[in-house]
Amino acid sequence: MIRSHRLFSVLLFATVAACGGDDGPATQPDAGPGNDASPGEDAGPIEDAAPDPDGPVQPVDCDHTEASDANNDTYTVAGTPEDAGTVTTSVTICGQVDSTHFDEKNQVVDVDAFTATVPEGPVYATLSGPGLETIEEVFIGVYGGPNLTTYVGDAVYEDGYAMFFLPSLPAGTYEFAVFTASGAALTASIPYKMRIHHDTRCPKITADADHTEGADDGANDVFVVDWAAEPFNSPTPNEADAAEATNLTIGHGEAKRISGTLAETPVAGEYKDVDTFAFTTGPDVNELQIRLNWADMNDLDWLLFDENGEFVSYGSAIPQEGEDEYAPVRVQPNTTYWVWAGLYDGYTGPTPYDLSICGTQFEH
Numbered sequence: 001m002i003r004s005h006r007l008f009s010v011l012l013f014a015t016v017a018a019c020g021g022d023d024g025p026a027t028q029p030d031a032g033p034g035n036d037a038s039p040g041e042d043a044g045p046i047e048d049a050a051p052d053p054d055g056p057v058q059p060v061d062c063d064h065t066e067a068s069d070a071n072n073d074t075y076t077v078a079g080t081p082e083d084a085g086t087v088t089t090s091v092t093i094c095g096q097v098d099s100t101h102f103d104e105k106n107q108v109v110d111v112d113a114f115t116a117t118v119p120e121g122p123v124y125a126t127l128s129g130p131g132l133e134t135i136e137e138v139f140i141g142v143y144g145g146p147n148l149t150t151y152v153g154d155a156v157y158e159d160g161y162a163m164f165f166l167p168s169l170p171a172g173t174y175e176f177a178v179f180t181a182s183g184a185a186l187t188a189s190i191p192y193k194m195r196i197h198h199d200t201r202c203p204k205i206t207a208d209a210d211h212t213e214g215a216d217d218g219a220n221d222v223f224v225v226d227w228a229a230e231p232f233n234s235p236t237p238n239e240a241d242a243a244e245a246t247n248l249t250i251g252h253g254e255a256k257r258i259s260g261t262l263a264e265t266p267v268a269g270e271y272k273d274v275d276t277f278a279f280t281t282g283p284d285v286n287e288l289q290i291r292l293n294w295a296d297m298n299d300l301d302w303l304l305f306d307e308n309g310e311f312v313s314y315g316s317a318i319p320q321e322g323e324d325e326y327a328p329v330r331v332q333p334n335t336t337y338w339v340w341a342g343l344y345d346g347y348t349g350p351t352p353y354d355l356s357i358c359g360t361q362f363e364h
Helices: none
Strands: 082-086 090-097 108-118 121-128 137-144 150-158 161-169 172-181 190-198 223-225 233-235 244-250 255-262 271-281 287-294 300-306 311-314 325-330 336-344 351-360
Touching: 082 090, 090 108, 090 172, 108 190, 121 137, 121 150, 137 161, 161 325, 172 190, 223 271, 223 336, 244 255, 244 351, 255 271, 255 336, 271 351, 287 300, 287 336, 300 325, 300 351, 311 325, 336 351
Parallel strands: 082 108, 244 271
Antiparallel strands: 090 190, 108 172, 121 161, 121 190, 137 150, 137 172, 150 161, 223 233, 255 351, 271 336, 287 325, 287 351, 300 311, 300 336
């Protein structure tokens, strides 16, 4: 039985059971609603996998190369995931979406499952491969639990890669599966790489701030955030509110620090004082890593918006009191963004904080 949440959206004619799900890991900002991710279904008995008779030669930049493409589908058949080893810093898996595995009934092109043992903490996994964009649906599915049947999350392929991230995955062994689905078989196989990282990028910047908040008079609030409302963010009543200009451009390999203080102010929405800062991505940046740090036991959150006020992403899903809240974010180059920081209701300011923002360019 297919236990993927995302495949259900494309298996229109399938007779297998599946659970519905969202476009990414079922997480919410720490001050918002909790995680309601459903457990995956059991794939049934597991059979021993036999290696492909003519397995691929392992490239020099791959820690594990797919060896059992005929038998590592644990979703539409009772296959066995391949063991890709232990993630200390990162593990790179090289495989291919096979053109001969098309399941017309279920509209599945190919499914490749791998296990990896990860340390506790933030886990970041990517999937990329020129040609994957020609397949109707491509994504990473992640499962854990005693039998690797508990749904953890997923990440869809878009703009050149799929990016899965969880800030607090417990240490252990997980299944990372490459799912591909389409209404027709491929005409040729497509190689890919999946990299699984222990994400320690963009550490807290301790050098002098590149921008320090100006007069904190509420003029940079911009949004009232209330997680129970629809939409959750609305403009502040003051039409003169605007994101504070930092005049910062963050390029590939660059890291910038923004410092500010969240004051003890009346609650608006679900937050007391909030601050919003504008910055621009460089021409070679398609991903940011954003880390919010503070020293006391208050609960702070960060969110990212584009310059039109459209929500882009948010920080950790962990109820957080003290020190950092971190997440990577997809962005566009040469684009202005607004980073928003807020002091959650129930906590007392003033709270000094730092935002460390790092720019990178994802490359296959």
